[in-house]
Each structure stands twice: as structure tokens, then as C-alpha cells.
Amino acid sequence: MDSFAKAVVGLTASVLLLLMVALPLLYVDPPPPGFVESFVLTAVFGLAASLLSLVPGLAAAVAARRGGAWGALAQVLYIPAVVPPTSVGVLLLASFSLPRLFCGGGVEVLCPSASFVSEHVINRPLGVLIAMAVMALPTSFSIFDGALREERAEAFFRALGFSGLRLLLLLLLSLRSATASALVFSWVRSFGELGVLLIFASYPVTASIYIYQAWLSYGVGPAVGASLAVIAAVAALAFVARRWLS
Amino acid sequence: MARRGSFVVRVDRLEVNSVVSVVGRNGSGKTTLLDAIAGVIKAEGRVAACGRDVSRLPPERRGLAYVQSVPVDPPTRVDRFLRMVARMHGAEAEVGEVVRRLGIETLLPRRGGLSTGQKQLVNLAAALLARPCAFLMDEPTSHLDWLNKKRFNDVVKALGMPVLYVTHDPFEAMYVADVICVMEGGRILRCVGGQREELEQVYRVAESFWSPLR
Numbered sequence: 073m074d075s076f077a078k079a080v081v082g083l084t085a086s087v088l089l090l091l092m093v094a095l096p097l098l099y100v101d102p103p104p105p106g107f108v109e110s111f112v113l114t115a116v117f118g119l120a121a122s123l124l125s126l127v128p129g130l131a132a133a134v135a136a137r138r139g140g141a142w143g144a145l146a147q148v149l150y151i152p153a154v155v156p157p158t159s160v161g162v163l164l165l166a167s168f169s170l171p172r173l174f175c176g177g178g179v180e181v182l183c184p185s186a187s188f189v190s191e192h193v194i195n196r197p198l199g200v201l202i203a204m205a206v207m208a209l210p211t212s213f214s215i216f217d218g219a220l221r222e223e224r225a226e227a228f229f230r231a232l233g234f235s236g237l238r239l240l241l242l243l244l245l246s247l248r249s250a251t252a253s254a255l256v257f258s259w260v261r262s263f264g265e266l267g268v269l270l271i272f273a274s275y276p277v278t279a280s281i282y283i284y285q286a287w288l289s290y291g292v293g294p295a296v297g298a299s300l301a302v303i304a305a306v307a308a309l310a311f312v313a314r315r316w317l318s
Numbered sequence: 319m320a321r322r323g324s325f326v327v328r329v330d331r332l333e334v335n336s337v338v339s340v341v342g343r344n345g346s347g348k349t350t351l352l353d354a355i356a357g358v359i360k361a362e363g364r365v366a367a368c369g370r371d372v373s374r375l376p377p378e379r380r381g382l383a384y385v386q387s388v389p390v391d392p393p394t395r396v397d398r399f400l401r402m403v404a405r406m407h408g409a410e411a412e413v414g415e416v417v418r419r420l421g422i423e424t425l426l427p428r429r430g431g432l433s434t435g436q437k438q439l440v441n442l443a444a445a446l447l448a449r450p451c452a453f454l455m456d457e458p459t460s461h462l463d464w465l466n467k468k469r470f471n472d473v474v475k476a477l478g479m480p481v482l483y484v485t486h487d488p489f490e491a492m493y494v495a496d497v498i499c500v501m502e503g504g505r506i507l508r509c510v511g512g513q514r515e516e517l518e519q520v521y522r523v524a525e526s527f528w529s530p531l532r
Contacts, residue, residue: 224386227358228441230377231384232403232448239378245393248430 101293110282118262121204129212153210157267199273208258219250320354320361327504334480339495347504348484368451383445387457389437397426404447435466452480
């Protein structure tokens with residue numbers, strides 16, 4: 073590696089380590105109760121959401137490579153990445169609150185949907201999964217889009233006679249490095265998701281909500297402790313997963 | 319006629335009954351031509367394969383195997399992948415023969431870690447097992463070393479099937495093809511007969527460089 077590049081990497085990494093690890097260590101206090109639960113919950117829901125995002129992300133990347141109207145439509149998957157996460161939370165909340173609105177307005181056929189949403193979606197585990205999956209889509213999409221630029225696997229498998237879901241599954245397996253990256257990076261990203269969860273699904277408590285609440289209730293020290301624990305655990309798990317998957 | 323952005327490929331007629339090579343410089347429209355024939359991009363006009371008009375069919379129903387310059391990773395273990403393709407096309411009995419023909423027996427239990435040349439041979443095996451009417455090959459040897467290139471091209475020459483073989487290397491075109499068409503600016507300028515005999519001598523000499531090592 074070129075010495076200038078080494079200097080830039082060294083400087084950037086040092087500044088980040090200083091700001092995000094070394095200096096905050098001066099404040100560190102043990103995290104309040106509930107850290108492990110929130111971490112495990114985020115890991116499980118993040119993994120499920122990442123898995124759910126793979127096929128739609130890949131399908132959108134395939135469509136984007138083909139261009140035309142479907143290619144333009146595929147760009148919609150970038151929306152969660154380019155608007156503030158709080159906006160995504162507000163928009164999801166508004167959409168899922170519609171049955172209740174109409175039910176209250178006399179459209180009784182929507183009342184079962186309204187009660188399902190309030191019992192099972194908003195501020196419920198399913199809501200966490202939906203929010204995380206929505207936020208994972210842009211990551212999967214962009215990684216597969218990049219992979220398909222390099223390798224024209226779709227044309228090869230289609231010419232062999234594959235189509236539909238089978239084609240997408242073959243692409244997922246063939247582009248395994250991209251699939252692993254999409255899985256790991258969208259999973260890691262789920263730990264950083266606050267805005268959408270805060271508004272749409274703040275319960276059960278995920279890692280970001282837990283840190284936010286720790287800061288509100290106990291101050292900087294316990295929140296720093298929890299943040300550093302998340303950084304250490306996620307970085308280690310992501311490293312191991314990336315090595316294992318690729 | 320096919321478009322890619324503002325670039326237009328216009329070919330009045332191109333008949334492929336043996337190995338036909340299209341040579342041309344970068345950006346002359348070779349890949350766009352193959353994509354249009356394969357159905358990967360939209361094209362105006364008529365594409366016939368297996369004695370039928372396939373112009374309106376999607377790539378998976380055209381019966382045209384498409385081997386690319388960057389070989390695709392087999393999605394599963396090589397043997398499972400080849401069996402999967404063969405099963406789909408009723409060619410299960412041919413797996414062994416295709417594997418022997420391409421000399422890839424040792425690759426069968428492998429899933430990852432294949433070299434580019436090995437992957438390209440696996441791609442060709444899968445293409446053969448799809449029982450296509452013709453092959454489209456887009457610079458299939460551009461990432462291969464000379465010996466693997468020769469091995470791949472020897473298989474292509476022995477296929478006995480229509481192959482539209484794109485390359486920017488005129489020597490390779492002369493070695494592999496019966497007819498060589500020159501493409502420039504999105505058009506086929508001329509087609510001439512391949513000239514193999516002299517070149518095969520050159521190839522034999524080149525191959526002898528490796529002979530003590532093999």
C-alpha cells in the first residue's frame with residue numbers, strides 16, 4: 073500500500089478510535105439492566121430482517137440492471153436510505169394506523185385489521201421486524217447492484233433456462249460473497265437503527281432504544297458503557313461472520 | 319437493431335451454422351449484439367434459433383447458451399449444479415460424458431476456490447448440458463491463461479454446433495472460427511473464411527513451450 077494511503081488510513085482510524093472508544097472510556101459506567109436482552113433481540117430480529125431483505129434486494133438489483141420502467145421502480149428501494157429514519161418511522165406509523173382511522177370512521181370491515189395492527193404490529197415484535205426489514209432493503213439492493221455490475225450472472229443462468237424464484241436463488245448462491253456482505257452489513261446496520269424504531273416499534277427494546285433510554289434515564293456514563301459493549305460485540309460478530317460466510 | 323444508451327447496433331443478416339467469430343475493437347458493439355440475440359436487451363428484427371423465431375421469447379426459452387467473459391461461480395457444488403442443469407433439460411445421462419470431454423472430473427466435489435479457467439470450463443459444461451441449439455460466447459477466454467484458452471477453444475471447435483464467438487483477438491478468431499466477421503461502429507463490415515492451418519502450426523509451437531512441464 074502506498075505510504076500516503078497508509079497515512080490517511082492511520083489518521084482516520086486513529087481519530088475514530090479516539091472519538092468513539094478512547095475518550096468515551098473516561099466516562100464509562102456499567103450499562104443498566106437489560107443490555108443482554110436488547111442485544112440478543114436486536115441480533116435475532118436484525119438477522120431475520122436481513123434474510124428477508126435478500127430476495128427483494130436482489131430482485132431490485134436485477135431489475136435495475138435491465139433498466140426501463142422496472143429498473144426505475146427498483147430505485148424506490150433506496151428511499152429508506154435517503155430520507156431521515158424518523159420520516160420512515162412516521163410514514164410506517166401513518167400507513168399502519170390507517171385501518172384504525174377508517175374503522176373509527178365507520179368502515180367496520182377494517183376493524184379486525186385495526187385491532188391486528190395495534191395488537192401485533194405497532195410497538196410489537198412484528199413491528200420491529202418490519203422496520204428493520206425496510207431499513208435493510210437499501211443495503212441489500214446496493215450490494216447486489218454492485219455485484220451484478222461486475223458479473224453478468226443473470227444472463228448466464230437465464231440462458232441455461234432458469235427463471236422466477238429459482239433464478240433468484242441461484243443468483244443468491246452464486247453471488248455468495250455479495251450475499252454474505254448484504255447479510256452481514258444489513259444485520260450490523262440493524263444495531264444502529266433508532267429513528268424508525270423510536271416512532272414505529274420502540275418495544276420490545278432493541279439495542280439503539282436501550283442506549284437512548286439509558287442516556288435519558290441514567291446519563292452519559294451507562295449509555296457509554298452500553299455503546300462500547302455494542303461496538304465490541306457487533307464488530308467481533310461481524311468480523312467472524314464475514315470471514316465464515318466468505 | 320439494438321440500442322444500448324445512444325449506441326446502436328444494426329446488423330442486416332448474420333447466419334451462424336458453424337463457429338462464427340465476431341472480432342472488433344472495444345466499443346464496436348460485439349456484446350450488445352450478443353445481448354440482443356440472447357434476449358438480454360430488447361432488439362428490433364428477427365432472431366431465429368432451433369428453426370424457429372425466438373425474437374419474442376425471454377432468454378430462458380430461446381435455447382441459446384450464453385457464456386460470458388467473466389465466468390459465473392457455480393451456485394452449489396459443481397456436480398450438483400451440473401446435475402441440476404442436466405435434470406432440467408433431460409440430459410442427466412450426458413453429465414459424465416460432458417465432464418470427461420472437458421476434463422473437469424476433479425472439480426466435481428468442489429464448491430468454491432475454483433480458478434477463473436476452471437469456472438469457465440464448468441460454465442461451458444453447464445451450457446452443454448442445457449442442450450442449446452447454439453452458443454453465444456462473449457470473450458470467453460479473456461481471463462484465461464494461454465493453455466486454458468487453447469483447451470477451451472479446442473472444445474469449442476469440436477462442439478459441432480453453431481457458435482457465435484466474440485473476441486477482440488484476431489489470432490484467436492482465426493484459430494477457433496470457420497468464419498470471421500469484423501464489427502465496427504455497431505455494424506458488421508465483412509465476413510471472411512477462417513484460416514486455420516498456418517495458425518495451428520503456430521499454436522503447436524507455442525504449446526511446446528509448456529511441454530516439458532506438462
